[in-house]
Amino acid sequence: MSIDTINDADSVSESPSPEPSSTPLKRRLVGGGQSLAARSEPMLWLHGGALVICVVMIIGLLLLVLYQGATTFWPVAITQVRTLDGDTVLGEVTRNDHYHLGYGDIGTFSEPVREEAVALLNPIFQKKLSKIEDRDGVAEFINRQSESVERSLQKLTSGLPQVVEAPAIQRNALTDGISQLLSAKQSSIETQVASDIKTALQADDTGAALFALWQSWQDAEAAWSSTPNPDAMLDAIQSDGDVLSSIYGNRFLTLQSFDVETAAHRRLFRTGNYELTNEHFTWVSDFATEPDSESDPEWAVLFERLTWGRFYGVPKELQVDGEATETDPQAVWAKFLELHPVVRDRWHQRRDLEISDTGQINHELEQARLDLRSIELANGKDSPEWEEANKQFLAEKEKLDKAFAEIRSQIQSLDDENDRYQMIVTTSTGQEHAIPLADIVRTYPANQLGFSERLGIYFSRWWEFLSDDPREANSEGGVFPAIWGTVVMTLLMSVVVVPFGVLAALYLREYAKAGLMVSIVRIAINNLAGVPSIVFGVFGLGFFCYLIGASIDQLFFEAKLPSPTFGTGGIMWAALTLALLTLPVVIVATEEALAAVPRSMREGSLACGATKWQTIRRIVLPRAMPGIMTGMILAMARGAGEVAPLMLVGAVKLAPELPMDGHVPFVHLERSFMHLGFHIYDLGFQSQNSEAAKPMVFTTTLLLIALIALMNLLAIGLRSRLKKKFAYSQF
Amino acid sequence: MPRAQPQKHPFTDTTMQNETMKEPNAQDSSAVATNGQTQLRRLERIAAGEHLPSEIHPEIMDESAILEIKDFCLWYGAKQALFDVSMRIPAGKVTALIGPSGCGKSTLLRSVNRMNDLIDGVRTDGDMQLYDQSILAPDVDVIELRKMMGMVFQKPNPFPMSIFENVVYPLRIDGENNRAVLEEVCERSLRGAALWGEVKDRLHESGLSLSGGQQQRLCIARAIASEPEVLLLDEPCSALDPVSSGKVEDLISELAGQYTVLVVTHNMQQAARVSDYTAFMYLGHLIEYGKTEVIFSEPRLRETEDYTTGRFG
Structure with a gap:
């Protein structure tokens, strides 16, 4: 059935045709026309739609796995940034995201970072208050909020340590006193607070004035909160009306500030160096970084190690027997490339000795022990057969112990030889750290790589993934x-x-x-x-x-x-x-x-x-x-x-x-x-x-x-x- | 062909004979009316559950029978499908079973090699004797019996294996693995089934790659590979086009003499062309059994004539 005939049918059924004789026949030919189910198209769409949803879900999942799985091993650049805290972060950027930054978070920041965060948040806060003022006046708004402000104040008060420790009678006197004062002076306090805020909003530098006000109220509240006992606190607010209105104002602004937040961008840096920093990853927020401090250092090198995970740093010198042989990164790297394969060869030898040869000896020893044990089970301990077998076992054990000691000494000599070589690496914070060459599985100066070298590293990582045993708790x-x-x-x-x-x-x-x-x-x-x-x-x-x-x-x-x-x-x-x-x-x-x-x-x-x-x-x-x-x-x-x-x-x-x-x-x-x-x-x-x-x-x-x-x-x-x-x- | 002498036949019922002794060519209206009445009567009586003795021509008694069916009855569960069928199947001749659908001719054929044993709830009575030995006795080795009977089905059913393996299948299951023997049997059977020329160059292709007519001849080749005593053909041409049917019919004629052939068919012309003897069955009863020429030209019973000429059925 073609589209044209369907359209014909629709037009026919909607507007009666001038020749009534042809209409019923035409309608019959296009399949009833009236019943939706009589046409197959709606079901076709339904079935097709169901199939599309299934396919999209499956393909979506596969694509996610494919993308995430295939990009894991790609070597990315090593980035260095300085934060406002004075830290230098060096590592690979593994994740980008946005998070909600609000006034609640800034308490955890150090001084310079907090300033940046506040600078981000303040305009929003100010805009919010301006909007309130424009809409229905600050005083009116405060009046509407009075209940929650009072509750916040009571909560603050009852949570203070000196109040908690005080006798119940004093506690109740304080809370009752605050309630009474508030209900008595409600309107004057509200007017006071509103006019202060309005004044600040009308100042030349609105932001600065507003936050100076908030700051002063916060200080007032802090001073009041540190009064040693509830009686004195009650006295303070009773004797000086400004104290109560400051506290009230601070509560109001703090409550309002909860709604203020902004999306802040941050990046997750894989920084490695676990033994020095106790963490593998660091979040760095964009506002907390020093402007123009970001760079991709030429000699930033990534080390994949046998233990402790990755290490990021700049090669400083290559030591042989504790003596620095090279001190320029370029030369250190050249020397490293020359020495590393030899050291790794020795390490492989050592591992083979440890796994297969030692394993063989252990297996034989275990076998001998089992033989002895079966004789013991069959004939009983201290029976003549057992005595005989035990003698054999001891002889065997002695022989195996000797072989074992020999292998140990071979391993030791390989270890000793390998221990002569280590690289001193300077981390981003300026610390120097020695990495034994034998511990390094793979390393590359990430920022100097061309595409083909990256591809090489990518495939070598895949090969390691497919062919090697896991390390580092399988990660x-x-x-x-x-x-x-x-x-x-x-x-x-x-x-x-x-x-x-x-x-x-x-x-x-x-x-x-x-x-x-x-x-x-x-x-x-x-x-x-x-x-x-x-x-x-x-x-x-x-x-x-x-x-x-x-x-x-x-x-x-x-x-x-x-x-x-x-x-x-x-x-x-x-x-x-x-x-x-x-x-x-x-x-x-x-x-x-x-x-x-x-x-x-x-x-x-x-x-x-x-x-x-x-x-x-x-x-x-x-x-x-x-x-x-x-x-x-x-x-x-x-x-x-x-x-x-x-x-x-x-x-x-x-x-x-x-x-x-x-x-x-x-x-x-x-x-x-x-x-x-x-x-x-x-x-x-x-x-x-x-x-x-x-x-x-x-x-x-x-x-x-x-x-x-x-x-x-x-x-x-x-x-x-x-x-x-x-x-x-x-x- | 001499006209049969019905009076001499011991099984012939004289009353019935009188009714059917009319001139078959009589075309006057009264004769037709009487015919219709008789036919109705006889077939109605059978449909009503009455058993009437079969009309069996005496010439058959002169032939040496390889297979003798005696008062054979068969039930599918409670339903009786065959009623006291008695037949002698002459050795080395082609015997055709005709009759309308559901008359029990396939059931009779499948009873001969006891394929009906595979169906649950089948019960039989009476006897069948191959070379004077009962084939229905419980101690008969069914496997050996079936090896003595080649069977070809309505729809070609070659096995999913090569043409060669299809043909030598009966030998394979006997454990014959001698390549020379197998090849010789394969060629002989395929030549016997008139298929050798068409497939000799592609014996190792799948049997399923052949055309329908070739597949059916392949099945015939398979059926004759073990050199059976009797060849049972169950409507062998019903799924084939006329050309393929013709080839299979020619083949059946060629096989006659070499084998005893029992063929079920719906096609009157085919029965007339290929068979020496024809049995007409109706609702599980054997109605008339005699030489094919007689059955098709001058049957004793009006019903038979009506059926063979297409007036009923």
Whole structure:
């Protein structure tokens, strides 16, 4: 139906056509004309609109994650500003925002900053009072506010320490006295205050006069508040009427000032240098900075370190054995670039020694101890067998201790060599700080970089993120163990859930006789999909870890008890728990796929003399495979993104030891593991340094989404290949 | 073709015979009126639940039967679908089952290889004997029975696998993995199904990539791959265009002699063209069964003539 015909119909129905004979026919042709539902367009708009809203929400979320996640690692310039407090802030600007600055905030500022803030706020305050004066007169306005002013005054009075400590009789006398005085002299006080304010507003320099007035009233109130006892305070306001009107005026202006605020711009600087300043980030408000003090110092250098987070400063000298070799930043940098790779090489050697060689010795020692312990369990302590084994164990231990000491000494010598080199860096506040070269992971003079160098740093950070272990409570370094854990756990889960789900669905669809029992089972399976995932976590912990795992420990790992092997969270239990969680998805999808296999194909096979199982295996299953794959994809997507149950059954904050290594039996399914979803939770909500962790949350989310998308794409590719094979071309 | 001698036939009911012994060509109004009355009477009586004995031509008794159906009844749950059907299926001949929709011809065909076992609530009575052995006895190995009967369905149902695998499927499920044997059977069956020339260069393409007529011939090739005793064709051409139908019909004629063929069809011309014997069924009853020429030219019963000439049904 074209637009033209619709318009025709409308014009026809609105204005009767001169030839009545053609009208009804035309109306019929364009679909009723009267009923909105008779035309499909309104529903089309509704459906289209719903789709657009869904798509916009999803794309919006993805774009947010993509933008935030992708920009985390981009090296930005290092900016230096001087604040009016006299501090110099050097760091990367990580966030810009506006906040509401009001008179309430200025108490926390130091003197010069407060002046700036007041200068920002005063014109607004003055404008407000002028407006009141223009509208209905200050006196009238004060009169309307009298009740709240009095309440504020009473509140102030009763809160003063000397009043609180005074006997009740004096307290009551004071408050009653104030009330009486106020009600007696209300109009004169109001007139006084109003005329003072009006005078100030009419002065040449309105702002200055107004704030001089406010200042004087504040001083008067302060003086009165410091009177030592309630009786004296009462005397003071009774004897001198000006005191009361000053206090009253101050209360009025203070109350009015609450409504005055302005939007102030501020920036969050990542300043690092945690060991010196005890903070990683500093807010700097624009009004609190010295004008024209902002610069990008040429030799501002960012250091990413093994510990303590980032360091920002200017290289001063490079020390070898405590002697300064270079003192000019340029030369220091050149020398640093020459020395750093060598030092880092030594550091890598040292780490390898520490992790793999020491790890090997520890493993052997533990093995020897376990052997001894099993003999002890089998034959009892102090039995001849045990004595014999103990002797062996001690000999072994001595040997291993010796090897261990040797490795320690190697490590020590590498450390000693590395300790010779350090860089002295001047911070923005002029402090000098020594950074050992071995501690520096990555460093660059941010303000001298060209685009390609920035790109290089960007990708090297991504590579570190993807391939390295985490540092600094997970907020720095990489997430390789988490990627590994997520992928392996998801694959393990698929390996478990697909066969079980398919077998169960086959029984339900192919063998079970339709009836009440099958219906109940089917409803139960569908309900299983709606059970909160944390319930599966609790079940997994109770059943897999504590029941089955503990039994396995009793039977096979007795020597290790009381420390559990399988009796605690681990990657296998996590995979099994998630397999349970995703089982309904697979069963339902497989059942659908089996039901979609045409009856004629089964009959064709059976008529050839195939048994039921042969028919299922050769005809039904291959034909249903794309549908089963769909179920697997859904299950994988659900399982890989699930976090809550994992917290209970084996996902941990930090597990650099992968569940696969060079020690027999190579695969250690009992080990706990890291998971990207849990990593996100940990970074976002458990991190000490939440501001630094925030971009990592986005980056990790991006990575998790990319990982799930990749796994799904692989499965979808496989499925489409299968589908092509079964494309049904009838004629 | 000599005219049958109905009096000699033991099953023939003489009263009925008298009614139907009229000259079929008689076109006078009274004859038509009587015909209509008779037909109404007989079919109405059947519809009312009465069982009337079948009109079975005696020539059939001269043929050696490979399959003998004796007083076969079948119920779907409480509903009876076949009533005391007795037929001898001659060996090496093509026998067609005709009749209006719902008359039970497909059910009868599917009972022969016990495909009806797959449907819940099916109950049978009477007997069927293949080579004098009952095929309905509980101790019969259904799988072996089905291997002796190739079956082709109304809609082509090739399996989602290559043409080659489709054809050798019956051998595969028997565990035959010898490549040479499989290839030989594949070629023989495809030649038998007149499909070899069309597909010999693309045996490893999917069976689903063929056209509808080719798919149906592929199914026939599959059905004859295990060299069955009986070939059961359930309306094999109903989903095909005339050209494909013609090819399948030619094929059925060629297969006759080699195999015993039992074919269900809605198409009178097809039945007349391909079959040696024809059985007319109505509402689960076998009405008339005899040589195809006789059934189509001079049937004993008016009802049969009316059906074959399209006056009813």
